[in-house]
Amino acid sequence: MSHRFPIRIFYEDTDMAGIVYYANYLRYIERARSDIVEQFGLDQREMRAQGIVFVVTRVEADYLGTAGFGDRLEVRTTHFAKGATRWIFHQDVCREDKVIFRALVTAVCMTTDGKPTRLPAKLRSLPKDAAG
Known part of the structure; x- marks a missing residue:
């Protein structure tokens, strides 16, 4: 499954060098x-009220380029269930079709008391x- 999400870089996003702060x-x-979750018709506030949350348990990231004030980026995500x-999310942040940031993210569905639960x-x- 794939998803695209636009990002616009504001002054507040940049560091003293004028580039997007790494975090x-x-x-x-x-x-x-979060947009993907919403597109699936899931309300995370409602899920939390029912005692279920998504917790990021792993992020593997590579910084491959930079972006600055005024740039328009796009987050391109492919995702799948594992077990x-x-x-699992493969996420690329692109500026004009060039990947400048790449991440592999694992989120686990858990109960609010910290126990894994089914998606x-x-x-x-x-x-x-x-x-699988």
Whole structure:
């Protein structure tokens, strides 16, 4: 499954060198993942009220280029289910079709008391990784 999410770089996103502060890329990919959850028709506030949350358990990131004030970026995400509880995301942040940031993110569906639980029914139809 693939998803695209636009990002516009504001002055507040940059550091003293005028480039996007490195930690902001994590914010951008989080926004894209939140948009994906919403597109599946899931309300994370409602899920939390029912005692279910998504927790990021792993991020592997590569910084491959830079962006600056005024740039328009796009987060391109492919995602799949892995097992009954994990949701895996391959995320690229691109500027004019050039990948400037790449991440592999693992999120786990958990109860609010910290126990893994099955992905919501709307996500169980996601393609499965071959390693399943």
